[in-house]
Amino acid sequence: MSEFTNVTVVREANVYFNGGVVSRTVVFPDGTKKTLGFMQPGEYEFSTGAPEIMEILSGELDVKLPGSDGWRRIVGGESFEIAGDSKFTMKVLSLTDYCCSFLG
Template sequence: MSNSIKPSEADEAISHNVYFEGKVQSLGLETEKGKATLGVMKKGSYTFSTSSPEKMIIITGTLDVKLENAAYVKYQAQEEFDVPAGVSFDVKCDSDTAYLCYYG
């Protein structure tokens, strides 16, 4: 059995994204809802920028989120928030956190 990817399958490959020296990682794929990533964040503080709208759903852990011109808001497992395109936002994790993000 070969692990090679056929050209027709290349567009369906799972992407692996690594940020902040490996402290934030995600796997990306296409879903029936469009592009999505399933990710994990180690305890810490991070700043992200968006190029398209994002819907973030917390799977486990908690995330303190600061959107532009707003105070930090705490989100827990099963809660979600939206981030507009073209902005930066700050997050703080008090413990390791898993999330699902839909784009577009």
């Protein structure tokens, strides 16, 4: 899906890691949320409350998911899922455009 219709966009940006990761929240009529953002190259650790799906629209990163000892390469056009109430780490290798869908 290249565009969303009939949504509310929260005006204030979500800014993490001194601007290394910046996103905007999109709220759908049914109350579900997504964030659309950009990540600068760097290493970032995030915590989740609910399960998420991270779609990488462009860019390249390595991700270490909960319960995994290894890193997985993700490039534009790919996605990965993160369990709720967990932490994951990303090594962003190039400017990365993403869409994060919150599942719970």
